[in-house]
Amino acid sequence: MNESVHIKASGLKKVFNGRTIFSDISFLLTPGQTLLVTGRNGSGKSTLVKILCGLLTPTAGSVDRGGGPRRSEAALLAEIGLVAPYLQMYDEFSAVENMRSALAMRGLKPAAYDIDVVLQRVGLYARRADDVRTYSSGMKQRMKFAFALIHSPSILFLDEPMANLDSEGMEMVRGVMREQRSKGMLVVATNEVNDVDTFDQKVNLDDAARR
């Protein structure tokens, strides 16, 4: 567990086309902690996740992901794993090619990572050599998990993690979530969580929109 990494959100606000999506979101997430982001459709769950990952700039406020000011962007990105509906894989590549390419683009050596083990875990090992364009939507969702887990990130963001998955896939997600709690930080954005009480912190964006 990388103890220098944390997520400190301070006064986050996002405005799109003059409409305030949410405002005044603040929290501190430290290693071993979990955060649940809930809210109705259009409340900004995905927007908040993108801001926390550094994919979107907030209108106001800031996100500190630890590591100090001298830390390179690549090093910060290496701490992040994201599974989200808006994250697309390269369709013309196979699962293995996507994973190798992703590791290399992260500046890592693909040979040092056991891609097959991760693909086995998400249930895609048998189809590892097939192009992603031939996968079903559920298989693509599993592929996103493999993509997010291969580099053992300290912070795992799951935006609607159960989307398109069958019962076996959902069980795999629950296992990933359990494991991440012991390895680092977990941020889940969804309305489909039964065990809400198991999360250390909660952000309800329906409340944030009313502020």
Added chain:
Amino acid sequence: MTTLRADRRFSWLRSVIAVYAKDWHSELRTRYAISALLMFVVTTIAIIMFSLGSEDAPPEVLSGMLWVVVFFGAMSGLARTFVMEEERGTSMTLQLLTGPSAVYFGKLLFNLVLVFGLNSVTVVLYLLLINGFVVKTVSIFLVTLILGSIGFAAAATIIAAIIARASTKGTLYPVLSFPILLPLLLTVINATRMAGEGAAFSEAYGEFQLLISYIVVVIAASTVVFDYVWKD
């Protein structure tokens, strides 16, 4: 500390090469840019050839037309690097994997190789098929071709990154490229004319200096601008 810095540098270099390799791998599977470039070059040179017939056009006209083929050929294929990422929705994946500078230099490397390939094919076809196009000073022509290709790739890469976010990509690309590429086009056309007229290599120093300055300015400005273009 030195080891850490060297390791970061190697990691950045690995990312740049990986972005380049990913684009090539994808290009070899889809053949989107190569096909567009080749089709454009072949049809345009064929049209020039038929319209000239057996007439010998002056060298300055022929050297100008060579770069017109290169300009529009480049416009038909070089935007692909960023436009495809945007259209397939993979830009966010790329943003999550590596920093903006690695993406920019990886894409620049891809466009460089593509432009060198395009220019080589164009020049060979042009020399073979167009009556009256001769190169008397090969050294001037080769240096112009190399520097011109680098300049084209550098400008095309940053313009592609800018227009990839726009809704009218197709028309915006040549329109936005023309004023940015105009100094480069005028210089390479002039240098090509000098090569055709048999000028001494030293006479083209001024043109080469202009081309090198253009390349340095465009790449330096691009590295600064790209951070803002790439993220929302």
